[in-house]
Amino acid sequence: MRILLVEDSKRLQSSIGRGLRRAGYAIDVAGDGREGLWLGESNQYDVIVLDLMLPGMDGLSLLRELRAEHNPTHVLVLTAKDTVEDRVRGLQAGADDYLVKPFAFEELLARIQALCRRGYDRKNPVVTIDDLQINTATRKAARDGKPIDLTAREFMLLEYLALRRGEVVTRSEIEAHIYADSVELMSNVVDSAICILRKKITPPGSAPLIHTRRGSGYVLENEPA
Amino acid sequence: MKSIQQRLVFGVGAAYCLLWAVGGVAVYLVVRSGYVAEFDRVLKANAQALATVTNQRAGQVETDYSEDLMPGFSPGRHADYFQLWLPDGSTRKRSRSLGDGDLPRRGGAVNSPEIWNLKLPDGRDGRAIGICFVPQLDEEESPGSPHELKDEVMLVVARHRGNLDERLQELESALLAVGGSMVVATVLMVIVAVRLGLQPLWDLGERAAVIDAATLQLRFSTDNMPTELLPIAMRLNELLSRLESSFNRERRFSADVAHELRTPIAELRTANEVALKWPEDVTMARNALEESVAIALQMESMVAGLLALARCEAGQLPVRPETVALLPFVREVWQPLASVASSKQAILDVQIPSTACWRSDASLLRSILSNLLSNAGQYCPQQGLIRVAVDATGTELSISNVTEDLGTKDLPHLFERFWRKDPARSSNMHNGLGLTIARAYAEALGLHLRAEMTQPNRITLILSGAQIERPAPATLQDAALRFAS
Numbered sequence: 001m002r003i004l005l006v007e008d009s010k011r012l013q014s015s016i017g018r019g020l021r022r023a024g025y026a027i028d029v030a031g032d033g034r035e036g037l038w039l040g041e042s043n044q045y046d047v048i049v050l051d052l053m054l055p056g057m058d059g060l061s062l063l064r065e066l067r068a069e070h071n072p073t074h075v076l077v078l079t080a081k082d083t084v085e086d087r088v089r090g091l092q093a094g095a096d097d098y099l100v101k102p103f104a105f106e107e108l109l110a111r112i113q114a115l116c117r118r119g120y121d122r123k124n125p126v127v128t129i130d131d132l133q134i135n136t137a138t139r140k141a142a143r144d145g146k147p148i149d150l151t152a153r154e155f156m157l158l159e160y161l162a163l164r165r166g167e168v169v170t171r172s173e174i175e176a177h178i179y180a181d182s183v184e185l186m187s188n189v190v191d192s193a194i195c196i197l198r199k200k201i202t203p204p205g206s207a208p209l210i211h212t213r214r215g216s217g218y219v220l221e222n223e224p225a
Numbered sequence: 226m227k228s229i230q231q232r233l234v235f236g237v238g239a240a241y242c243l244l245w246a247v248g249g250v251a252v253y254l255v256v257r258s259g260y261v262a263e264f265d266r267v268l269k270a271n272a273q274a275l276a277t278v279t280n281q282r283a284g285q286v287e288t289d290y291s292e293d294l295m296p297g298f299s300p301g302r303h304a305d306y307f308q309l310w311l312p313d314g315s316t317r318k319r320s321r322s323l324g325d326g327d328l329p330r331r332g333g334a335v336n337s338p339e340i341w342n343l344k345l346p347d348g349r350d351g352r353a354i355g356i357c358f359v360p361q362l363d364e365e366e367s368p369g370s371p372h373e374l375k376d377e378v379m380l381v382v383a384r385h386r387g388n389l390d391e392r393l394q395e396l397e398s399a400l401l402a403v404g405g406s407m408v409v410a411t412v413l414m415v416i417v418a419v420r421l422g423l424q425p426l427w428d429l430g431e432r433a434a435v436i437d438a439a440t441l442q443l444r445f446s447t448d449n450m451p452t453e454l455l456p457i458a459m460r461l462n463e464l465l466s467r468l469e470s471s472f473n474r475e476r477r478f479s480a481d482v483a484h485e486l487r488t489p490i491a492e493l494r495t496a497n498e499v500a501l502k503w504p505e506d507v508t509m510a511r512n513a514l515e516e517s518v519a520i521a522l523q524m525e526s527m528v529a530g531l532l533a534l535a536r537c538e539a540g541q542l543p544v545r546p547e548t549v550a551l552l553p554f555v556r557e558v559w560q561p562l563a564s565v566a567s568s569k570q571a572i573l574d575v576q577i578p579s580t581a582c583w584r585s586d587a588s589l590l591r592s593i594l595s596n597l598l599s600n601a602g603q604y605c606p607q608q609g610l611i612r613v614a615v616d617a618t619g620t621e622l623s624i625s626n627v628t629e630d631l632g633t634k635d636l637p638h639l640f641e642r643f644w645r646k647d648p649a650r651s652s653n654m655h656n657g658l659g660l661t662i663a664r665a666y667a668e669a670l671g672l673h674l675r676a677e678m679t680q681p682n683r684i685t686l687i688l689s690g691a692q693i694e695r696p697a698p699a700t701l702q703d704a705a706l707r708f709a710s
Binding site for chain 2: 009011014015016018019022053080082101103104106
């Protein structure tokens with residue numbers, strides 16, 4: 001899952017970025033409104049975490065511009081403005097959620113996870129495919145009841161495939177949702193990541209769940225034999 | 226009595242009642258006097274009629290009195306009385322109505338008769354007139370006769386005054402009834418008039434009652450306002466304007482404080498929560514600790530600023546005046562700030578006479594100048610000119626620099642607590658208290674700090690009202706010093 005954090009406080013950029021990366025998200029950071037708008041328009045993000053009081057362009061204007069261009073990305077407003085009027089204004093401008101500073105990082109994480117699920121029409125945080133269980137809330141996966149040891153990026157990839165289960169997911173989509181702008185991608189990085197993930201979620205004797213659609217991409221589903 | 230309405234009703238009502246009472250008494254006295262005068266005229270006419278028919282003949286006093294001509298003296302319920310005394314005091318004639326009784330023997334001259342009230346012989350109240358006169362000679366007598374009486378006889382005529390008293394009683398009753406009604410009507414009218422007159426005051430009170438902290442933008446309408454209330458309404462409107470701006474300033478201050486605290490608290494909390502969530506990540510923990518220290522220092526600086534302001538506003542700031550030589554003082558203050566300005570290649574142009582000295586607290590003055598020079602250095606553009614100068618009187622020091630961000634409309638807010646030009650308040654370097662503290666310190670020193678846009682893009686901060694230790698020289702040229710930072 002790829003997140004855009006638009007926040008002018010360097011310290012919050014740093015700590016939220018560190019936390020979300022450790023939680024398995026790809027993070028792009030913008031320090032002012034104009035950069036945030038440019039990134040939001042240029043990339044496909046699952047969630048944009050948006051401060052309101054920004055230099056260059058305020059958060060509400062940014063949000064209105066995104067919505068005016070029919071950008072469907074879920075936006076979580078993260079601000080020190082705490083009055084009911086501020087919240088209403090934010091939600092009416094097109095925000096999907098509103099969190100007031102100071103906030104609990106766990107709550108921010110849970111709200112981001114909920115927004116990510118909502119983006120793929122999933123209300124249940126647990127996705128089950130055959131005997132593979134993926135818990136997007138606890139960030140854990142298990143096959144046949146046995147936990148699977150995954151890195152943050154591997155889990156992110158599995159989660160993305162799981163949320164789009166049954167759909168063919170292209171390499172470019174995977175790149176756009178799993179890797180931040182700051183990461184230099186090698187040409188076969190997606191294929192390598194899929195290969196490693198496939199091995200980890202397919203213990204000996206188990207049916208393969210990640211299938212390659214040659215020339216198109218990958219699909220996670222329980223294919224009948 | 227605290228109510229204006231009660232005071233007015235009582236005062237105006239009492240005045241009107243008094244006027245009515247005085248008027249009533251005056252009317253009564255005038256009418257009574259008329260009644261009595263009319264009564265007395267009848268008495269006098271009767272007395273004169275009797276005197277006319279009383280004459281002397283051969284030394285004897287005769288009265289040609291006849292009850293047919295003067296039936297009023299006949300005995301009866303409404304009878305009049307008279308009695309005529311000879312000069313020796315013996316009764317010469319009396320009315321039959323008098324019976325055996327006597328009237329009091331007293332009287333005055335014909336043109337100034339004595340008139341008085343008395344109890345009539347039948348016990349009723351009456352009024353009498355007494356006159357003394359020399360009876361005129363009979364037609365057949367000639368003046369100078371040896372029998373001619375020279376002494377005066379006395380005639381007293383009395384009448385029952387029941388009719389007069391009844392009329393006076395009726396007058397009294399009428400006046401009391403009319404007077405009482407008038408008093409009641411007057412009081413009611415005064416109450417209504419006072420209420421109507423004070424209605425604008427009640428309206429003003431009602432309009433004032435709906436104004437609270439949330440509706441300070443409301444104003445009293447001065448349209449159709451009575452002249453007496455107009456100055457009050459205008460003063461109240463001015464007071465509301467001051468209150469509104471004060472409340473807005475306080476609200477802004479509270480919001481600014483909340484925001485200034487919220488952001489570092491959010492930074493602190495997030496950094497630590499993220500570090501605690503992954504305790505095995507030592508780098509993350511170290512980063513969190515380093516950020517925590519930086520945030521603590523930033524908050525400490527803000528709290529120190531707020532405390533300094535609070536102390537200053539409470540008058541707890543110690544001021545120790547001493548002689549401050551301005552030129553070396555400014556150079557000393559600039560020294561630690563020069564590195565910031567040098568990165569911009571800013572030029573400091575100091576036009577201060579070497580002899581310029583102020584009597585001031587060096588520590589507080591240093592804080593003020595340090596803040597002003599630091600701002601000038603940070604906000605001036607590349608290769609900008611910062612000019613520090615003292616005016617000809619030596620009491621005013623100005624620091625000016627070119628600014629690209631500030632305009633005239635920003636000047637009123639420049640000294641407000643936590644005001645920042647950037648609404649995003651992104652910078653951690655400033656907390657928006659510097660100029661507020663500088664002005665508070667200036668006031669503690671008896672100085673005044675103001676800001677002016679001396680040119681479209683040049684802001685000048687002026688510290689004025691200083692106590693000079695020695696007069697500054699008229700010309701600055703010889704002492705002007707220029708050095709680049």
